[in-house]
Amino acid sequence: MNDHNRTQRTLGSVEEGFVVDVQSFLQELMDARDMNRADLARAMGVSRGRITQIFSDDCTNLTIRFLARAVHALGDEPEIDSATTRRMREARQRSRRAELVEAADNVVPLWQDDSAQKDLASVACVHDDARLTAIMRGMRAAGGSR
Known part of the structure; x- marks a missing residue:
């Protein structure tokens, strides 16, 4: 396997892991506030389908702006860390x-x-x-x- 393929595979794993972390993070915030996906959709002013997309296995359109809006709608302040x-x-x-x-x-x-x-x-x-x-x-x- 060449270096480009190895880098692509590793990058894909990192991306997938991060998406799962974000989904888990949002779910924990919803659980802490006794909210479900429909509640989050209402609080954000988006469709229930949009929230379902974010929690799907094929989550390809999660943006930083959407994540910030979701965290804010859940009553918290978004932060970034590593x-x-x-x-x-x-x-x-x-x-x-x-x-x-x-x-x-x-x-x-x-x-x-x-x-x-x-x-x-x-x-x-x-x-x-x-x-x-x-x-x-x-x-x-x-x-x-x-």
Whole structure:
């Protein structure tokens, strides 16, 4: 199989997967608002057949404008996101939190707070940053001092 055919097959899979995700997303919004397809059609001012087209296996005419209208008709605000932009946003948030902690005059790390050192072993920290976990393990192994 040449590269062009492989790219076309992959692109088709991505498109089909995204259409299914959009259909599922709209259905979840309708379920959350106890609405059916006829209700959505009325709220959007389109025919029931148009809504049926969007939920069909052969959904070839779903536009961004139609999706935005549907989400709005379901009482929500449309947004766009991707795995890459989500990771970038989370990295910016972590960086900003670190800057705020570093700039704060009233924040003292636990390993520098004498009253907290005795409680350090009993503190259970749940954090998505593996570096914090490694630092905490290192501190415990060193007896609470850095």
